[in-house]
Amino acid sequence: MKIINMPSFGADMAKGEVAHWNVKAGDTVKKGDIIASIETMKGLIDMEVFDDGTIEKLLVDEGIELSVGQPIAEFRLANEPSLDNTAQAAVSHAPEKQQPEKKQPETETSERPEFAAQPVIKIPIIQKSETFSGEANTAKISPAARQKAKELGIDWRLITHGQGPDGAIVLADIERTASAEPNKHGINDPMRQAIAAVVSRSKQQIPHYYLQLDMVVDGAQHWLTKHNQSLPSEQRILLNAIIYTAIAHALKSFPEFNGFYLDGKFAAAESVHLGNVINLRQGGLVVAAIHNAESLGCEQMMIKLKDQVIRAREGGLRMSEMQDATVTVSNLGERGCDTIQSIIFSPQVAIIGIGRQRTVPWVVDSNVTSASIVSITLAADHRVSDGHSGARLLNKINQLLQKPERLICTRNHSKNRSAN
């Protein structure tokens, strides 16, 4: 038994309709007989049968539109099985379209366009968070300049006005800032000039106010020594890591200290990208952001700090790390000094300084004893916050510092632990 299908008369013929049957069930026909006329978009075309045989059954009435390849009649070849060999059979049974074999790459040579529903590619709309967390300034920079800046480890963002068209930063700007001997100290060291540009702008534009709170760290130090006792030096945690973690977790609840002040408006940042000031061995500093610090435990914070120091000193910091800190922490290390009154890195709105750990006389219940303390200072932008909330932030840090065991684990989701 063979099926006769709606024939294709041209590449652009997708559908056809039996306008008129010339035969009925039971009729015997000869090869080449016209058994129907097919209505196409170009008009009527005769449809011939390609073998001698008998029409078994008409499967579709006149006037019904079908797509090419749909069955329209059943046909029994004259001498079943006719002399045609497999080739004939191969062709006559349900004809699949001109498909390449499976292993062949899909080269669809049938020109009948597949109008199968095109998968609608849903372009994920990036939720532009209303709180500002992206590029600090929209300055233009040429690709060559950007490439050179990366090579020289210069944060081109610190260059306020390039000599290119409408202030675009070009190669000359980068080379000018790097024109001095790179490793020679001195005021025209490009790093120095870049830092000079930032700190002078911050000092002039940002109305700083300063607060300080001395925090007892004996508890934390004791917990640390017990924690590190059995660990190889590689996994030991330093006190700083605990302090950074406390600061990051506290800042989560004080958005007015974590974000950017731009064009007269403050935008709080979505998460805490804690800027870690790293002093480079040959002088100068780089600020590397620890992303989403509010969700890190102190173990992870320690790993991040070590990793960033190593990469900073080997020039391996990524551009993104050097650009998107939302608040900064500065510390001068064990041999630093008691307190640091820092300058805010514009366009951020706060900077926290960590003095060196030191032992001082300390009054407890009117008895004088000794205690190991660290002075934590806050310099903040008075346009955005006031001393009252600054003090509450410092106290929150102190309170978290007294319970180091709570800071150990990585918080899976900072949202559900909104403090205060």
Next chain:
Amino acid sequence: MNTDIQNNDNKTTETLTYREAMRLAIQESMVADERVFLVGEDVGNYGGCYAVSKGLSEQFGPQRIIDAPLSEAGFVGAGVGAAIGGMRPIVEVMTVNFSLLALDQIVNNAATLRHMSGGQLSIPLVIRMATGAGKQLAAQHSHSFENWYAHVPGIKVLAPATVADARYMLSMALADPDPVVIFEHVMLYNNSEPMPTTDDCADMHKAQVRKTGSQISLITYGGSLGKTLEAAAILEQQGICAEVIDLRCLRPLDTATVFASVNKTKRVLVVDEGWRTGSLAGEICALVAEHCFWSLDAPPKRQCSIEVPIPYPRHLEQAVLPKVEQIVESAMELVTNGQAMS
């Protein structure tokens, strides 16, 4: 102008014109290989519309220097057929303007048959055409369509700009088993240079650095080379060191030389007598943007003809075509980012 070339080979002369160089090239190739013949309008008795084939008919006879009737499709198609048939024809289409009548034979037969026949047919054919404006021949006789031909896979496109290239590129094209189209800018025929030798002409696929420089790459071809070198000289006096790249081969493009230059100078200006839209200059700027993006210190720029039919009056024709002053100004703007030079 030294017009007649003695036909003996031991002739030495101090200088050679572009036209004489091409004539020598044809003469030399026909002596070397009897499969080579020249067919085209007025190439025989008349000696060639631009006098390139002057005297060749007397030397080789009308069977090998064949005057063709005004049947561009006919004799260009015949050239394709003869090439398939085992000859090495040089078909001279008087100018690119007339080649429009033979585009079907060039694109659908010459460029396509090798690939479409599954590699069975080879078409070792050379088609030479004059091109470009500057002789006040008005719109229909002043076209620059190198970009049309350089768009077609299956043919190669050459633009000899110097007398040395005119002298030695033809033999390379004839040796190539695939169809090669050679554009000869009408303003070059009278150029005269010292007698070139084979090592004054690099491989036909290679671009050439005609002047080294460090601050900007001026990329050009054919008839625009002269004005680009002139502009580079003026820039030099104004303290700007420009590099000049002569493409020589428009398909396939020698992108290695172009990229090396742009990556060095960080800036690129393409000088192209074609109309800007869909021009070869556009193609080069796209390639530079794709492959040299990270070394660009200024946007790639083009200096092309104004998009109008080339007008007949001289002052208007000159206004349309890229000018030396414009090249200098554009280059200056790219190098100094628009500020006055300190």
Next chain:
Amino acid sequence: MHQEPLKESVSQLILNIAPEVDMNTLDPNDDMRDELDLDSIDFVRLLTSIEQKLGVRIPEGDYAQVNTLQKMLDYIAQNR
């Protein structure tokens, strides 16, 4: 001095962390951390490399016994 090879390898470990340091101007009995400006993270990195390369673990409690180059060399020699 039989300690020569040990001094060599410890100096190398220090140079990995502070490449610009000039080891021969360092007085073996001066406080290393002050002289070489090693902050706490540098110091922990030094201890880690000693532990990994020389197989000697220096617990936090013994930090005081290794604050000069000489004392560190002695400490390592005893505990290898």
Next chain:
Amino acid sequence: MIIDNTKPHIDKAHLHQLLKQMLRIRRFEEKCAQLYTQEKIRGFLHLYIGEEAIAVGVMKSLTKDDAVLATFREHGHALARGLEMNKVMAEMYGKVTGSSRGRGGSMHIFDSDLRFYGGNAIVAGALPLAVGLALADKMQNKQNVTVCFFGEGAVAEGEFHESLNLAKLWQLPILFVCENNGYAMGTALEISESEQHIYKKAQSYGLDVRQVNGMNVVDVESVAKHYCDAIRQGAGPCLLECTTYRFRGHSMFDTQLYRSADDVKKWKDKGPIVKLKNWLQANNELSPHELQQIESDVAKEVDSAVAFAEQSAFEDESDLCLGVYTEGKI
């Protein structure tokens, strides 16, 4: 104009061969029509049904070194010239085993060994090529003939005028064969040519011309032989106008509104195969068994060609750019 009676002595075996050649073409084309309705063959498909006598008749007079150029209605010419039916069918499928690696399809079948320089989708596009091939043969003093088939539609193209003029101007060894089937796609000859006798047009260029009944394979063969011999001895270009008729549409998607069904029927009764078969049977030169044997041989050849095409692979995409230039070797 009737041909003179210098009909060559024709024997039974030769006539059977002519009949078989025409049936090979007829059955091949009918199978292609079927495969096209099943979307196995795509693109354009122009069938040679009804004009078989011309290709078969002319090809008989050619040597293997002669050059042949045809048109987009070229299957008959390719088969008559000797291309393997497997390769032609595989080319229709677009398979890599096809005559042009599947790249050309129905209108672009090539075989450089047989100097079959393919079909051409551009009407009259091949005429200048024929001029060039003949020019090359002449320059290399080879005794070859270049045969260029084209439909009466091509005479309206500038290239017809340019090519015939060049051919006569340069006295080239070309046999132009015009298959005048009366219709250029949907345009009848009456409404496209001021002078409808194609051979008269050619005469104006000084070509030796002849008109012949394209349905009579014996006449076509004898005139073609006469001309090929003359051309080989330097008679210069000649034109043979064969009046014929295509029993099918211009291509598959053709409603044939431009002609009546009984007009088609009238021509079918005078078709080239019917004509020869009836003559042979009338003269007891073709028994039913012999006919049945020819038909079954042809059917086997067609079926194995289809099987060959079905099993062949498509060209691998990675070879796509091979062959654009010579160095991209294939």
